[in-house]
Amino acid sequence: QVLLVQSGADVKKPGASVRVSCKASGYTFTDSGISWVRQAPGQELEWLGWISPYNGNTKYAQIVEGRVTMTTETSTNTAYMELRSLRSDDTAVYYCARDRGVIRGFDSWGQGTLVTVSS
Amino acid sequence: QSVLTQPPSASGTPGQRVTISCSGSTSNIGSNTVNWYQQLPGTAPKVLIYSNKQRPSGVPDRISGSKSGTSASLAISGLQSEDEADYYCATWDDSLSAWVFGGGTKLTVL
Numbered sequence: 001q002v003l004l005v006q007s008g009a010d011v012k013k014p015g016a017s018v019r020v021s022c023k024a025s026g027y028t029f030t031d032s033g034i035s036w037v038r039q040a041p042g043q044e045l046e047w048l049g050w051i052s053p054y055n056g057n058t059k060y061a062q063i064v065e066g067r068v069t070m071t072t073e074t075s076t077n078t079a080y081m082e083l084r085s086l087r088s089d090d091t092a093v094y095y096c097a098r099d100r101g102v103i104r105g106f107d108s109w110g111q112g113t114l115v116t117v118s119s
Numbered sequence: 120q121s122v123l124t125q126p127p128s129a130s131g132t133p134g135q136r137v138t139i140s141c142s143g144s145t146s147n148i149g150s151n152t153v154n155w156y157q158q159l160p161g162t163a164p165k166v167l168i169y170s171n172k173q174r175p176s177g178v179p180d181r182i183s184g185s186k187s188g189t190s191a192s193l194a195i196s197g198l199q200s201e202d203e204a205d206y207y208c209a210t211w212d213d214s215l216s217a218w219v220f221g222g223g224t225k226l227t228v229l
Contacts, residue, residue, distance in 0.1 A: 044207065
């Protein structure tokens with residue numbers, strides 16, 4: 001079955017960077033995109049961007065454009081999301097999800113990674 | 120302020136039917152299909168409905184979705200205690216070139 005396993009929780013100071021990983025298994029990694037979604041405490045889901053493991057193409061949401069970089073490593077079936085210049089309002093659970101496109105949406109999700117930004 | 124509008128809460132008793140609405144605009148729901156996600160407390164979201172009304176395997180047929188114009192709805196019949204969760208609608212927005220979510224609806228089974 002499709003499985004997305006993310007890296008563990010992290011605590012960062014304001015201004016630092018964080019990198020979250022997402023290891024995929026159970027399907028051909030290059031056949032589907034990976035989207036990243038975050039959820040601040042008690043808040044709604046917020047899409048951060050998408051990457052194609054097939055060709056590395058990316059699309060970032062305006063809310064993080066300029067501070068985020070999404071990459072993939074096809075040799076290990078792993079996707080990464082790096083967020084820079086962290087602020088306190090970046091504190092959230094970050095999820096990766098297999099993105100099947102406009103019709104099927106996000107059909108599998110990672111377990112989530114809590115990133116806490118605090119001085 | 121979310122791009123898609125959902126009621127913040129909904130409730131029902133076991134066995135009842137509840138519906139959750141999701142309102143958008145011509146650039147999102149009016150142009151693209153809608154997906155619904157269920158998020159149980161402390162867990163990752165899970166897809167319940169995709170392409171307006173399609174159920175992934177394993178989702179019971181007491182759960183259904185529909186779309187009309189710039190609005191969509193999720194219906195849950197035969198309400199059960201395990202349905203208590205947060206529910207989110209989502210779709211692609213052509214103007215923003217981004218996935219957008221509703222603010223979420225907390226369903227309580229009384």
